[in-house]
Amino acid sequence: MKTTLTALVLALGATAAFAGPSCTVPQEKWMKEADFKTMVEKQGYQIKTFKVSKGQCYEIYGFDKAGKKVEIYFDPATGAELQRK
Template sequence: MNRIFALAAAALVSTSALAGPTCTAPKETWMKEADFKARVEAQGYKIKTFKVTKDNCYEIYGFDKDGKKVEIYFDPATGAERERK
């Protein structure tokens, strides 16, 4: 019984560690994707992949101005960075 509980707890912890942030702004307040991408690129990022997460954040995979790989979540309404991995 203790083994089952330990496995369930480990699974719960590992899935929550993989989850990104949740963005709650109504979609009608979101920045247009093209405007958002232009803003991020103007900050020196090179976007390799852009997507809207299941939790309604904008997410980019790419490179920063120093050429380092980045994975960043943004609030789609404000463009503010929510999380960086």
């Protein structure tokens, strides 16, 4: 029983560690996706995948100016970077 409980706690902790930020801005206040993508590309990012995360933030997978892989979450209203993995 103790082993099962320990495994459950570790599994839940690992899931939380990989979760992105949560955005609570009402959708009507979000930047248009096209405007957001243009802004990010002007900053030197190359977007391979764009999506709205489970936490309702804009999320990109791609490359930065130096060609390094990035996964970044952004505030959908302001375009501010919230978290980088």
